Amino acid sequence: MTVHILLTGASRGIGAAIAATLDAPGIRLATQATTGPLATDFNQPVAAPSLWQRALDALDGRIDVLINNAGVFEATPIDSSDAEWLAGWERTMRINLTAAAELSRLAVLHWQGRESGGRIVNIASRAAHRGDSPAHWHYAASKAGMVAMTKTIARAYAAQGILAFSICPGFTMTGMAEEYLASRGGDKLLADIPLGRVAMPDEVATMARFCALEAPASMTGAVLDVNGASYVR
Structure with a gap:
């Protein structure tokens, strides 16, 4: 049977790499991006x-796998005005966590309604465990929330065949990471990665495809690290 997949954040970087690895026979893929038929602004409450x-x-009434990859990585320095700091916090939370939660809820209800299982793959971050820079409290908190949400879904619905996985990349060679590496002194940050380089988008995409299609059911709830041993648990 053809697998129907909804992927968010497919415009570039990790999302584009995931879309590429899922471009294969037996898969129908619906991709959300900033443009195109499924263009969505997740900062809007009704967007998800x-x-x-x-x-x-677009997928004839059936979605089998949801991959939540959409997200923003925007600095909000602690010395911003109260209004600016709060606006940055709420925007990041809504896009990175709340939208993923809304979609995950709708996915679970969809699978319960048809009495068949499904899979959720959440692209979180190393920041969920290690934290992030002083200007990125909100980003770290949003990704930690995504990991906790994944575990909760896995524990609550495994008996119904609904599986959930989190992937936690460290620095990955995307537009967001390139800008951050440059701003924070790239060589110094690279020295903190035992592998000696940041992850590549296709490496994260390989993990996402595995979780979406192949990971055994007993892996549900797993949090998978892709960070070159820069954070080990």
Whole structure:
């Protein structure tokens, strides 16, 4: 049977690499990006339910796998004004965590309604465990929330065949990471990665494909690190 997959954040970087690795026979892929038929601004409260319905329409009423990859990585320095700091916090939380939660809820209800299982793959971050820079409290908190949400879904619905996995990349060679590496002194940050380099998008995509299609059911709830041993648990 063809597997129907909804992937968010497919415009570039990790999302584009995931889309490429899922471009294969036996897979129908609906991709959310900033442009195109499934374009979505997750900063808007009604965005996630609208995307879910449009994706269902595009995939003939059935979604088997949800991959939550959409996210932002925007600095909000502690000495910003109160209003700016709060606005940055709430924007990051809504895009990185709340939208993923809304889509995950709709996915679980969809699978319960048809009495068949499904898979959720959440692209979180090393920051969920290690934290991030002083200007990125909100980013670290959003990714930690995503990991906790994944574990909760896995524990709550495994008996119904609903599986959930988190992937936690460290620095990955995307537009967001390149900018951050440059701003924080790239050589110094690279020295903190025993592998000696940042991850490549296709490495994270390989893990996402595995979780979406191949990971055994007993792996549900797993949090998989892709960070060159820069953070080990």
